[in-house]
Amino acid sequence: MVDSILGKLRGHVGEAKGRAETDKREREEAERKVNSVILTKREVQGEWDAARTLYTTLGATGPKSMREITANDLAQFRHNMEIARSNFTGDGITARQVIDLASSKPLPGAGSDTDIDRARKQINMAIPVSAVNNEVRFITNAGPDSDVNRHHVLVRFNAFSAAVNKLMSAKSKDNKTPKQTANWLRKQKLAFDCDCGRHRFFFRYISTIGNFNAGRDELGFPKIRNPNLKGVACKHVLRVMSEIDTSTTVLNFLTKHMEKVHASADNRARHNMRQAEADKAAEKQAARKRTIKTSEQRAKERARVQERNALNAASKKVKRVKVKPVGTRKIEAALKSGKLAESDLEVLRRFGFTDKQIADKLGV
Ligand SMILES: [Zn+2]
Incomplete structure (x- = not known):
């Protein structure tokens, strides 16, 4: 028998929570250290001890170069926060917005490729494996240079309560409504978290200040990794967002979850994907052409189709001139x-x- 390309589902919640615990503990230890290098929230706000020596890559020239942070930098950091925050509106972000922002305002990677490029090339599957009320856990494959073989992405659907209320007004035997509600829910705002290093060190701060963070809040400014606060999500999250936005696997999973909510007495439900079902979905995903389309690409495609249809319609209207023998x-x-x-x-x-x-x- 071939090993599951997704790994065992049994114990996935424990594995994800374990990684989150480790991350939290390491972060707390880092801040407690006597010579901690974390630039705290209050320091960014201006409570800056000039005797403290911290470094930033902001405006530093040369590869991997750094320079000492000055009080002026703090104003720049606050400005960068405002710019980043202006990209986000209110509580949460939609799956499509994550994809669009990753494409329009990317954080340059080590090479010329961006997170969305890497998501397209390296992350070929993202499967929703379990749901408890508003939270859905996804498992994705890891990229080629990773030290783990899979990643956990947690997604919190902010409109879950609203979806539940929509279902309450539907008859209990109405089968169509859970699917419609699931389809509505996946287009609404959400929050996310990933257990990878890219999310941890480059993006968690952005998702915290943008109000779309489903994991531990990060208040330490990414002065080295991402002082300009560019980009929005790692390749794992981007693949998950693409699945949420368009895949039938996600729609079917959310529909089943909604059916359980619909049938429950207290509007609470949990839903788990079975191992065989998840393996099948993962294999199907791994075999297909990997695309992640931005809104702009979708609009262009729609325009192309419309143009083609218009041309076809016009050519049909032209009467064929019958040539006599x-x-x-x-x-x-x-x-x-x-x-x-x-x-x-x-x-x-x-x-x-x-x-x-x-x-x-x-x-x-
Ligand atoms: Zn990630």
């Missing part, structure tokens, strides 16, 4: 020039000659 045309010309009389033609036709035979006979 050569013999008939020759006869018509002979009639016009007087070489052939109408009455003779009538006689010949009455004898059953075809136009071709008549033309050949007449030598016209």
